[in-house]
Amino acid sequence: MLAHRGLAQTFDESKADWDSNTAAMIDPPTHPYLENTISSMQAAFDLGADAVEFDVKLSKDQQLAVFHDATLKFKTGIEGEIQDYTMAELKKMDIGYGYTADGGKTYPFRGKGVGQMPTIDEVFEAFPDKEFVIEVKDGKLETYKVLWEKLKTLSPKRLNKLSVCGASEEGVHWLRSQSSSLKLLSKNRMLNALIQYELLGFTGYIPEEMKNAELRITLKYAKFLWGWPNKFMERMEAVNTRVELTAGGSDLSEGFDHIHSLKDIPEGFDGYIWTNKINELHLKEDKE
Numbered sequence: 001m002l003a004h005r006g007l008a009q010t011f012d013e014s015k016a017d018w019d020s021n022t023a024a025m026i027d028p029p030t031h032p033y034l035e036n037t038i039s040s041m042q043a044a045f046d047l048g049a050d051a052v053e054f055d056v057k058l059s060k061d062q063q064l065a066v067f068h069d070a071t072l073k074f075k076t077g078i079e080g081e082i083q084d085y086t087m088a089e090l091k092k093m094d095i096g097y098g099y100t101a102d103g104g105k106t107y108p109f110r111g112k113g114v115g116q117m118p119t120i121d122e123v124f125e126a127f128p129d130k131e132f133v134i135e136v137k138d139g140k141l142e143t144y145k146v147l148w149e150k151l152k153t154l155s156p157k158r159l160n161k162l163s164v165c166g167a168s169e170e171g172v173h174w175l176r177s178q179s180s181s182l183k184l185l186s187k188n189r190m191l192n193a194l195i196q197y198e199l200l201g202f203t204g205y206i207p208e209e210m211k212n213a214e215l216r217i218t219l220k221y222a223k224f225l226w227g228w229p230n231k232f233m234e235r236m237e238a239v240n241t242r243v244e245l246t247a248g249g250s251d252l253s254e255g256f257d258h259i260h261s262l263k264d265i266p267e268g269f270d271g272y273i274w275t276n277k278i279n280e281l282h283l284k285e286d287k288e
Contacts, residue, residue: 001050001051001273001278001281002052002133002272002273002274003049003051004053005040005053005054006033006036006041006044006052007031007278008033008035008036009026009033010277011026011027012025013253013255014254018070019070021074021098022069023075023098023099024074024099024103026099026100027101029099029108029109030279032109034095034112034113035068036054036117037066037113038116038123039116041054041127042127044278047281048281048283049278049283050272051130051133052130052132053133053134054066054132055136056135056136056147057136058143058146059087060083060084061086063086064120065082066118066119068137072093073098074098075095075096076094077098087119092114093113093117094111095116096113096116097109097113124150129161130161132163133162133163133164133214134164134165135166136166136167136171141170141174144164144166144175147164148178151179152179160183162182162183163183163184163242164182164184164185164214165186166185167187168186169186169188172186172189180212181240183214183240183242189213190213190215190216192209193209193210193213194217197225201226206239210239210241213239213241214241214244215242215243216244216246217245217246218245218246218248219245219248219264219265220248228266229269236271243272244272245265245269247274253276255274255276256273256275256281257275258281259280
């Protein structure tokens with residue numbers, strides 16, 4: 001299971017755009033955790049997650065802050081972006097300030113998120129052997145370069161447990177120029193590769209962009225891939241590619257968020273199953 005942003009507060013993904021104030025859209029809280037924090041990641045692993053996805057942005061003093069939104073305003077109440085502040089300044093902000101499930105009548109996490117925004121270094125220190133999907137949320141090439149300075153110091157074994165996703169084609173392309181084996185994902189790379197595979201997969205051909213990659217595929221689309229799921233997964237494993245399966249049609253953030261949704265996962269799929277509600281799946285109970 002791949003826990004999206006750890007064990008986080010949830011909201012209706014179908015009603016959210018990339019710039020939505022999701023802190024003001026949350027469901028009534030059922031747990032005390034906030035997305036992209038060390039405690040939320042630990043909770044997700046404790047609940048049975050195999051991997052966690054988290055987001056990074058570059059701070060004013062060149063540190064990789066773990067934070068999702070384009071603006072700080074929604075979650076912290078502070079104007080500006082991550083790039084406008086040093087990490088020390090970001091640590092003083094309350095990332096739980098803006099969360100509300102009742103249109104602003106109450107703010108259940110206000111005052112509880114001060115100091116909870118971690119750096120990527122702190123994530124790696126807290127979880128030295130866990131698997132992660134790192135999503136670069138700003139489009140600056142500089143961010144990818146700073147990230148690579150961190151990643152290139154890791155052992156091959158450690159690096160193999162990580163993948164990097166990014167909206168910047170330039171950034172992802174630059175990372176590939178630095179490492180032929182780092183698992184990478186960008187929208188255009190993935191779409192181009194999947195189209196080629198759809199056309200030529202029956203021949204055994206695997207596009208270069210599908211090798212050493214991270215693929216995020218919706219359940220609705222996956223059935224059109226040649227050899228899905230068994231042969232397809234065998235081929236991806238052979239070329240060092242991890243596959244994430246999401247529950248939606250076109251929405252790549254829609255997860256398998258309830259026990260009943262797990263029945264839709266085809267037998268033979270052994271990749272990552274994307275979930276926004278790792279706590280709803282009772283994985284630990286199933287294993288006991």
